[in-house]
Amino acid sequence: MHGWTGNILNVDLTSGRIWRSKIPEHFLHEYLGGRGLGVRLMRGAYRLDPFDPEMPLIFAVGPLCGTPAPTAARLAVVSRSPLTGTIYDCSAGGRFAWRLKAAGVDVLRIIGRSAAPVVLSIKGENAELLPAAELWGKRVKETVALLAEHGSVAAIGPAGENGVLYANIMMGEGNSVGRGGLGAVMGAKGLKAVTVNGDAKLVIADPDRFDHARADVMRLFRASPVIFGELGIAEFGTPALVDLMRQRRMAPTENFRKTVFAASENYSGPAIKRDFQAKKDGCYGCPIQCKKSTPKGEHLPEYETVSHFGGLNGIADLSAIVKANTLCNELGMDTITVAATISAWGEAHGRFPVAEELSGLLEDAAFRRGDGEALALGSRRLAEELGRPELSMSVKSLELPAYDPRGAYGMALAYCTSNRGGCHLRAYPISHEILRKPVPTDRFSFSGKARIIKIAEDTNAAVDSLVACKFSFFGATLEEYAELLSATTGVEYTPQSLKEIGDRICLTERFYNCANGFTISDDLLPERFFSEAGSSGEGIEVPAIDRSRFDEELQKYYRIRGLTSQGTFEDSHWLERQP
């Protein structure tokens, strides 16, 4: 077998047992790796409570990991989210994925609950559990430093230990497994960190074909203004979007009451570059290097983070935003979710926090002190507790990121159809509605969007299973990645066959969610977007979204996916017929 190792490393934290097993080859062929494979391996467990000891926490790499395929040294972490209750996956870069593959496994599957804190240490063929009582309570940076000799580290911080519902798993190099709270799942297992080192080399089935496909990808990266353009993400990082979202009048401001924040230029890409001497940084082996850090190596925030600590909370102070980002990384807590939760809290209290208050609120949330007890639960639960449920700007309890849905109707729909809740990265219509890749679509129109969203969800499910970075697809397409995959594995794939795999993954996720009670009522935007207009001006009208047009397009989406008008499955045995 080329590309895959075919192995699962299983760990039962309750009994301390560690063993390897084989993955049926057709799972690999039909679910690829990463998200798809992880979702497949959740089949027996998706009904469990996220904090049930038997709930698996799955780290899955992809068939391209370990090759020089651009942006493919990534993995997906899959489990059930304590924040949303949905099946949940998140993609992350860093050396960890690559080293895990080099330890000879495609999947690390962790179940059980350890009585005392432990670290799982994987060294090539060997894996062991080490006591970690003295690490418990430590922040991420210190934890990573103390474990550095063991290889790459994935660790939780205080937020994960304390069960913050949106706690992250942090990769030692600064990447995070974010948003859905898988850090809390890890914390509930008593697992402080996983370290991994390996040196097995991956053999590519057809190196010449691989090199050819890689050259094609690199040529497309160079031809993409979003990737390697003078104003693109390689140069300015994702905060390159700040100015664009301001100009398009879709920058969520003051808990989505407005869509323009006058002071957003304080934290634009050029401002960050100027004020923090931002230099290139990024995921291991990625030629784009879209992440930025200071000369001292402090990670600088992404677009969604600056915008949400910024405009969403009415904060214009860049250094406070950078500090908040660093603090979240240290505490192991998701920036988008916590910023949105603080914003809902702010609106409920009639006052958004000032810059100086951010640190205290973040600490309180991570340690669940005072107001932090409610903040730690995310905006949906917090808003309900405060008696103002309408103030949670979330879908399926996942807070909306920094793309106002009134400014892009595909995005509005995609937030709702996303299986993991209000997330911009599933169908990722920003790509065509705003960034004009691969072709532009009319952002103020629902026309055709149901089909477009469906196709994009399928495509991205395949991308998340390869596991490649979505930013690659501002330039390359599945055509080139199918070539890379075929060349690596020796198994023939085409964009069409990859999209079919993506379709199966999306439907499997939806099936799990439906089995857990999700229906059309969970595929809905907060009422605000249907009743309040955004901030019109400069020749751009930003009206409230037409609810009947939205509903019509959602029904089209269901029909295209073969679902009932309630967004559920006609056939309760659907899952059994999947490979």
Place this chain on the structure above:
Amino acid sequence: MIDQIAKYKAKLLADRSAQPERIAFSAKDDVVISDGEHSLAVLAESILARLNCLALVVAAPSLPFADYLVARAPLADTAIIPRDTETRTFLHDIPFIRASELGEGDPAERIATILGSRKGVIVEGVGIIANGALTVEQAFINWSSVFHSTFVKYLEDLLTAGFLLPGEAEAFREFRTNWLKPLTAEGLTFRDGPLTDHATILDEMARVGRYTVERGLVDSFFGNISCRNNDMIYISQTASSLDELAGCIDPVPFGNSSTTGITASSELAAHRRVYETGDALTILHGHPKFGVVMSMVCEEQHCAVTDCWRDCDKVRIMGGTPVVAGEIGAGGLAKRVPPVIGGPGRALVYGHGVFTIGRRDFAEAFRALVEVENWCRNEYFRRLDARL
């Protein structure tokens, strides 16, 4: 979607790339919509039903070049490999199905299998079939790209191999005398520069962009245009169509103090350097077909460079126009064009297209574009006639 189909059908007719009676589109929302010549529409629908994509266009090109390329290809081949940048970057190569292979089985199945992994395919005797993953427009762009690439490749091949098939010479004569129209800037009006007013600049750029397509210099998606005004560059957006630029022009500050222009054309860097290093106030860039063909005619013997598009560091002169290498965007064209374009006001990029500048307004740039393409066209036929 009906309106989208009508729009892109009209474009295929306006640029005379497809036979008016042999065009069909199919697109799917929650239902399938098809339009155009009946048998082709049935075929389109049947192919689209097998694909996870939104739109498909089946149309017979108005010129037989694609079919000739297939007929001229060695029997074992299943794809042609044009050398222009469009193909090299976006299409990679163009798969084809021979008429003889269509006999048995459902042709839609075969075609769908190929289109499941590619943007377009040539089906001998039927035409060019292209898909759009997300929009009808994308299907049109892919169709146009295949048409462009086959046009360029066929003309290039003729220079080296001449006519090989019965009827080829006659068809080519027909193309040369009747299909091709004279290129001229006569009768067009340009605003006097320098252009300094925001609204005027946007309006003039949209108009000049439209001229380039209307006058048959470029197909609508293959080019970009910009105008400098003090510390601003106004430039057309990536994936915008030169004849529909209203609302698709980004003002980009010279010093990169804002990133709003992240959606600007991939050639922003080239435009900026040209403005920085000379006295240009306007730039036109397009992919006129004879310019593309002639840019690849290199007579260098024993050249060590294997990747001419990227690595050739010579400057050739063709009819007073310097020719340089360099790939799109961050691929080097932005380094190689600015040093050579200043004097002659024009430059050709290997396998790619033409850049021209205006030092006052768009009149000079437009005339230069016409001149370069006319020179390349004449030179092409001079060489072809000398060869045959």
